[in-house]
Amino acid sequence: MAASFRIYNTLSRSVEDFVPQVPGKVGIYVCGMTVYDRSHVGHARAMVVFDAFVRYLRHRSWDVLFVRNFTDVDDKIIRRANELGEDPVGLASRFIDVFHEDMDALGLVRPDHEPRVSRCIDDIHDVIGKLVDKGHAYVSEGTVWYAVRTFDEYGKLSGQNIDELRSPDEAGGKRDPADFALWKCARPGEVSWESPWGPGRPGWHIECSAMGCKHLGATLDIHGGGLDLVFPHHENEIAQSEAANGAQFANYWMHNGLLTMAGGQKMGKSLGNVINIDVALAEFPAEALRLYYLQNKYRSPLPWSGDALPEALGMLSRLYDAREAAEAMGGEGDADRIAKEMGKTASDVLRLGRDFEARFHGALDEDFNTGGAIGAAFELARAVNRFADHKKARKRGGPIVAPALGAFALLADGLGLLGRPVSEFHAEVKVKRLKALGLDEAAVEGMLAERSAARAAKDWARSDALRDELEGSGIIVMDKPEGVQWRVRCVAPDSATA
RNA sequence: GGCGACAUGGCCAAGUGGUAAGGCAAGGGAUUGCAAAUCCCUGAUUCCCCGGUUCGAAUCCGGGUGUCGCCUCCA
Numbered sequence: 001m002a003a004s005f006r007i008y009n010t011l012s013r014s015v016e017d018f019v020p021q022v023p024g025k026v027g028i029y030v031c032g033m034t035v036y037d038r039s040h041v042g043h044a045r046a047m048v049v050f051d052a053f054v055r056y057l058r059h060r061s062w063d064v065l066f067v068r069n070f071t072d073v074d075d076k077i078i079r080r081a082n083e084l085g086e087d088p089v090g091l092a093s094r095f096i097d098v099f100h101e102d103m104d105a106l107g108l109v110r111p112d113h114e115p116r117v118s119r120c121i122d123d124i125h126d127v128i129g130k131l132v133d134k135g136h137a138y139v140s141e142g143t144v145w146y147a148v149r150t151f152d153e154y155g156k157l158s159g160q161n162i163d164e165l166r167s168p169d170e171a172g173g174k175r176d177p178a179d180f181a182l183w184k185c186a187r188p189g190e191v192s193w194e195s196p197w198g199p200g201r202p203g204w205h206i207e208c209s210a211m212g213c214k215h216l217g218a219t220l221d222i223h224g225g226g227l228d229l230v231f232p233h234h235e236n237e238i239a240q241s242e243a244a245n246g247a248q249f250a251n252y253w254m255h256n257g258l259l260t261m262a263g264g265q266k267m268g269k270s271l272g273n274v275i276n277i278d279v280a281l282a283e284f285p286a287e288a289l290r291l292y293y294l295q296n297k298y299r300s301p302l303p304w305s306g307d308a309l310p311e312a313l314g315m316l317s318r319l320y321d322a323r324e325a326a327e328a329m330g331g332e333g334d335a336d337r338i339a340k341e342m343g344k345t346a347s348d349v350l351r352l353g354r355d356f357e358a359r360f361h362g363a364l365d366e367d368f369n370t371g372g373a374i375g376a377a378f379e380l381a382r383a384v385n386r387f388a389d390h391k392k393a394r395k396r397g398g399p400i401v402a403p404a405l406g407a408f409a410l411l412a413d414g415l416g417l418l419g420r421p422v423s424e425f426h427a428e429v430k431v432k433r434l435k436a437l438g439l440d441e442a443a444v445e446g447m448l449a450e451r452s453a454a455r456a457a458k459d460w461a462r463s464d465a466l467r468d469e470l471e472g473s474g475i476i477v478m479d480k481p482e483g484v485q486w487r488v489r490c491v492a493p494d495s496a497t498a
Numbered sequence: 499g500g501c502g503a504c505a506u507g508g509c510c511a512a513g514u515g516g517u518a519a520g521g522c523a524a525g526g527g528a529u530u531g532c533a534a535a536u537c538c539c540u541g542a543u544u545c546c547c548c549g550g551u552u553c554g555a556a557u558c559c560g561g562g563u564g565u566c567g568c569c570u571c572c573a
């Protein structure tokens with residue numbers, strides 16, 4: 001039985017109860033990438049947010065059908081292809097492969113369908129044909145335009161009024177400046193397809209109407225995308241789809257906020273302030289990126305800085321270390337009885353662990369409040385650490401922290417965080433951070449061995465000198481009762497992402 | 499010019515009518531050979547400003563200010 005949840009609907013500008021068309025099923029369509037270059041961490045936010053959302057819905061027993069498209073026919077792709085002397089669809093296909101590499105590296109689940117414009121030309125023709133037949137579109141010099149004034153509800157998503165728009169000085173046979181192209185007449189040297197209106201290619205907006213309805217029916221449960229797509233893209237999708245099908249296009253519109261740079265500007269290729277996903281992931285685990293995104297409300301602007309990932313990595317380590325401490329605890333027996341014997345720190349962990357699921361679901365069911373859900377995880381982590389200081393915790397605390405371990409598993413299943421073995425996490429961090437700092441593991445190990453020898457001989461001066469040297473280059477040394485451990489400092493002085 | 503969103507401690511941030519989660523940073527303490535990690539303590543009499551509604555508002559309403567996004571491609 002799928003759990004109910006509430007979600008902010010851009011259409012109504014309010015949080016609403018989610019009501020599916022078919023009980024237990026959710027059809028979700030998310031606007032994907034225009035593939036002519038590598039994707040950056042701003043794109044990654046959108047991808048991670050919707051990945052986490054889909055994971056969560058499935059975790060809550062929803063039967064989710066997830067569709068995310070590729071725009072592989074587009075002005076920018078054609079321009080780039082011409083620059084490189086490459087076939088546009090081929091170039092796009094190449095960047096689709098790159099995108100998949102990035103998404104796999106980010107640990108995302110693949111959508112159920114990833115339609116490409118170039119493979120849905122017939123579906124696009126069908127929609128355009130309907131619009132022409134119904135008088136919502138007209139042909140002018142081989143281009144098919146959508147007549148926005150034929151759609152009374154135009155502007156209902158974005159609140160825009162056709163007469164108040166800054167009209168672009170666009171020429172080209174439009175009857176109204178706000179009209180937009182459904183089918184663009186082929187120009188010499190451009191990729192084109194035959195159509196009932198002559199050779200050409202699809203306009204930008206029509207693809208989503210065609211591909212969304214192809215896989216999910218005339219009405220989508222949820223349509224997602226970046227906040228910057230609300231107008232004109234999503235507004236136009238509504239106009240096309242609803243005029244063609246006579247049915248509401250999407251019941252819920254979900255928009256993720258944009259990544260902003262220092263000074264508040266959004267990250268964008270045209271602004272030259274982008275950090276590509278592969279660059280960020282070369283230095284930090286994908287999970288740190290995920291935590292950084294999910295700490296924040298998906299709808300809010302999210303400030304990016306060079307400190308973002310180091311800080312997120314530090315937070316992630318804190319959670320993993322708490323989980324490790326809990327996993328190391330043994331013993332068996334009745335948790336309540338043991339908690340009574342061991343006192344308040346024990347009963348606190350037990351209680352927080354047991355309450356976690358309700359808090360976790362409560363936060364996420366209310367407009368996907370990932371920040372609140374993660375906050376609860378940190379409270380639990382502190383309680384675990386506090387309990388781990390208890391002298392008998394390691395030997396007998398197992399039953400006490402069992403609910404906490406279950407809580408951490410929820411984080412993995414519901415949001416894709418904290419799902420790996422702790423050792424694997426630390427190993428990845430070590431490799432990536434050593435590389436980012438330009439350090440060699442063998443050299444580090446050598447110095448540590450020398451330092452251990454000095455410590456064994458109680459040569460504190462030598463030992464501390466070696467540690468100072470290591471720390472100067474970014475290695476943090478921890479002398480634990482069970483032996484020496486070391487970590488690579490998160491913050492890199494010469495970090496490429498700073 | 500039009501449309502929309504947001505404004506919470508040094509920074510990030512949850513909370514949408516009942517009296518401020520969480521993270522980072524900072525200071526003090528415990529622990530440690532010294533550190534690191536961890537734990538404990540300290541910090542907004544207050545949630546941009548001004549009015550209003552209410553027994554009671556960060557949370558609702560009105561006005562103002564500021565920031566950002568969109569109106570051209572954009573996650």
